[in-house]
Amino acid sequence: MRGATVGQPLLKVEGLCVDVSIQGGEYAALKDVSFTVQRAEAHGLVGESGSGKSLALRSLMGLLPSNARVSAGSAYFNGTDLFANNGRNFRKIRGTGMSMVFQEPAVALNPIARVGTQITDGIAQRKGWSRKQAREYAVHMMQLVGIPHPELRVDAYPFQLSGGMRQRVMIAASVACEPELILCDEPTTALDVTVQAQVLALFDGLRTELNAGILYVTHDLAVVSELCSTISVLYAGQLVESGSAAEVLGNPREEYTRALLAATPRIDEPGQRLRSIPGTTPALRDRPADYSFAMRMADHAPDSLSIPEEH
Amino acid sequence: MSTFQLAQPASENILEMRDIRVEFSTGRGNDRRKIVALNGVDLSVPRGTIHGLVGESGSGKSTLARVLTALERSFTGTVVFNGDELPVRRTKEQRRHIQMVFQDPYSSLDPRMTIRQSLAELLRVHRIVQSRDIGTRCLELMDQVQLPARALDSYPISMSGGQRQRVAIAKALALEPSLLVADEAVSALDVSVQAGIVNLLADLRDELGLSVLFIAHDLAVVRNLCENVAVMYRGNIVEDGDTERLFTEPRDQYTRTLLSSIPRIRY
Ligand SMILES: Nc1ncnc2c1ncn2[C@@H]1O[C@H](COP(=O)(O)OP(=O)(O)O)[C@@H](O)[C@H]1O
Numbered sequence: 385m386r387g388a389t390v391g392q393p394l395l396k397v398e399g400l401c402v403d404v405s406i407q408g409g410e411y412a413a414l415k416d417v418s419f420t421v422q423r424a425e426a427h428g429l430v431g432e433s434g435s436g437k438s439l440a441l442r443s444l445m446g447l448l449p450s451n452a453r454v455s456a457g458s459a460y461f462n463g464t465d466l467f468a469n470n471g472r473n474f475r476k477i478r479g480t481g482m483s484m485v486f487q488e489p490a491v492a493l494n495p496i497a498r499v500g501t502q503i504t505d506g507i508a509q510r511k512g513w514s515r516k517q518a519r520e521y522a523v524h525m526m527q528l529v530g531i532p533h534p535e536l537r538v539d540a541y542p543f544q545l546s547g548g549m550r551q552r553v554m555i556a557a558s559v560a561c562e563p564e565l566i567l568c569d570e571p572t573t574a575l576d577v578t579v580q581a582q583v584l585a586l587f588d589g590l591r592t593e594l595n596a597g598i599l600y601v602t603h604d605l606a607v608v609s610e611l612c613s614t615i616s617v618l619y620a621g622q623l624v625e626s627g628s629a630a631e632v633l634g635n636p637r638e639e640y641t642r643a644l645l646a647a648t649p650r651i652d653e654p655g656q657r658l659r660s661i662p663g664t665t666p667a668l669r670d671r672p673a674d675y676s677f678a679m680r681m682a683d684h685a686p687d688s689l690s691i692p693e694e695h
Numbered sequence: 696m697s698t699f700q701l702a703q704p705a706s707e708n709i710l711e712m713r714d715i716r717v718e719f720s721t722g723r724g725n726d727r728r729k730i731v732a733l734n735g736v737d738l739s740v741p742r743g744t745i746h747g748l749v750g751e752s753g754s755g756k757s758t759l760a761r762v763l764t765a766l767e768r769s770f771t772g773t774v775v776f777n778g779d780e781l782p783v784r785r786t787k788e789q790r791r792h793i794q795m796v797f798q799d800p801y802s803s804l805d806p807r808m809t810i811r812q813s814l815a816e817l818l819r820v821h822r823i824v825q826s827r828d829i830g831t832r833c834l835e836l837m838d839q840v841q842l843p844a845r846a847l848d849s850y851p852i853s854m855s856g857g858q859r860q861r862v863a864i865a866k867a868l869a870l871e872p873s874l875l876v877a878d879e880a881v882s883a884l885d886v887s888v889q890a891g892i893v894n895l896l897a898d899l900r901d902e903l904g905l906s907v908l909f910i911a912h913d914l915a916v917v918r919n920l921c922e923n924v925a926v927m928y929r930g931n932i933v934e935d936g937d938t939e940r941l942f943t944e945p946r947d948q949y950t951r952t953l954l955s956s957i958p959r960i961r962y
């Protein structure tokens with residue numbers, strides 16, 4: 385079943401445009417974004433907040449907010465056009481073919497179902513497992529995401545667990561069905577570094593052992609460097625540069641990528657003064673049609689008349 | 696602690712906390728449990744330095760910060776500040792010297808007041824400067840946190856996360872503290888903005904001689920910013936000392952686990 389046609393990428397996104405309507409006006413949140421994810425590949429999608437990372441992932445899951453829509457472009461998963469067929473293709477693929485790990489666990493867990501049941505919901509049915517088998521698998525998955533004493537917690541309800549635990553349960557639930565493609569939206573931001581390392585190892589294991597593709601959204605270049613072999617950099621809804629992790633992080637072509645790297649503290653190069661990026665990504669309504677990072681830098685140039693917003 | 700610091704006279708430390716213990720009880724009836732949030736913690740901060748405090752969530756970092764800033768008053772042990780032991784009930788003057796900055800700056804800003812109004816009120820209530828000098832002092836504070844003077848007439852809602860954090864720092868500095876406690880103050884910011892706040896804290900240390908207890912979970916930031924680091928684990932400080940020493944020759948098992956978990960840019 386797994387890995388249909390050889391040579392065909394697992395996910396191919398081309399010319400993706402997402403528009404958001406705000407108070408009667410439509411604004412471009414993603415403009416002509418293209419990238420691919422191969423089987424057994426982890427691809428990082430990085431950028432500051434407001435760059436459109438979450439909208440990109442949500443459009444691939446058919447989970448855009450009601451005021452946002454895909455206005456152009458295509459996304460093929462295993463050759464299936466995700467945006468065709470009026471969104472019915474999503475339902476087929478969600479859960480088994482493709483699953484998403486959200487940043488905020490509250491939105492993804494059912495408050496009135498036991499966490500063990502939520503983890504094994506999809507796969508137990510598909511594999512025809514007994515309750516005992518499903519429970520054992522849930523405990524196993526909880527262990528993999530670093531939940532201490534999973535056998536004591538497998539029957540708990542979400543509210544009985546701490547925020548960090550809930551986040552790990554959600555990660556376990558998303559990967560338990562062994563999806564071919566995992567979409568991750570900053571899933572480790574709220575976790576301790578030691579747990580983050582475990583979760584990254586879990587994702588890497590799914591990639592190497594099950595050939596899963598991973599699309600990993602984050603603003604953390606170090607995390608991307610650990611997990612991903614290819615990277616796309618997004619700024620204000622536009623693809624700035626993409627390539628192998630070594631190229632993008634080791635020898636960036638674009639000024640924006642260089643600026644992000646210069647702002648990131650290096651554990652291996654302490655004592656270097658960091659360089660912040662002046663200003664912020666403008667809100668959708670404040671982006672001219674031809675907006676680019678160069679405009680942000682020009683706005684905040686030392687001799688510019690406008691007053692800097694950030695240093 | 697390194698031997699170098701032990702050799703210094705006590706007053707070289709702006710802060711010495713000794714054997715601090717905090718317990719909470721939670722639940723009722725059969726569920727009643729005692730949580731030892733701080734289990735006899737010792738921590739010294741040399742004057743004019745930034746001291747990092749790291750450790751997993753729930754290890755007791757915020758509780759320590761709350762003891763330090765008198766928000767938590769049920770504790771045993773002693774807090775020696777500037778050579779004097781602080782009583783459990785501190786005077787206004789004693790509280791003024793230790794100021795705190797939180798992760799979410801919005802919570803400490805009054806949405807109905809302009810930045811100028813907030814700062815002026817603080818300066819007036821604490822009688823920091825004479826009335827006629829309040830305007831000048833507000834401008835100086837904006838300068839210290841590297842915000843344009845124009846920001847004085849803005850409301851918090853119109854500011855970005857990074858700008859609000861600068862205002863929160865300005866409010867702390869308005870009281871002319873000697874020690875700033877930053878509890879995850881940069882954790883919620885984009886790296887592009889975080890870099891500016893990290894640089895600002897380094898500048899305040901270098902230019903004003905401010906001492907800072909910097910609580911964070913990003914170890915790369917801590918290694919870049921802090922002279923010393925303390926590592927907390929389950930209510931205990933398991934290792935404390937010179938940052939470079941700790942990162943290159945960790946002695947404690949938990950510290951080693953922590954360091955080996957740090958993601959790094961490998962290119
Ligand atoms: N439902 C929505 N309504 C209005 N604006 C939105 C909505 N969703 C996202 N946006 C805006 O679109 C831009 C991109 O958002 P998002 O994809 O969440 O960015 P990121 O995940 O990179 O931080 C931001 O400017 C955000 O404010």
Ligand SMILES: Nc1ncnc2c1ncn2[C@@H]1O[C@H](COP(=O)(O)OP(=O)(O)O)[C@@H](O)[C@H]1O
Binds near residue numbers: 756
């Ligand atoms: N007001 C409180 N009541 C009960 N338990 C508390 C309270 N405050 C903190 N704790 C507990 O004390 C421990 C330390 O918490 P905290 O100091 O917030 O840790 P950190 O800041 O390192 O994440 C945790 O187990 C926490 O649940």
Ligand SMILES: [Mg+2]
Binds near residue numbers: 437438
């Ligand atoms: Mg997002």
Ligand SMILES: [Mg+2]
Binds near residue numbers: 756757758
């Ligand atoms: Mg805390």
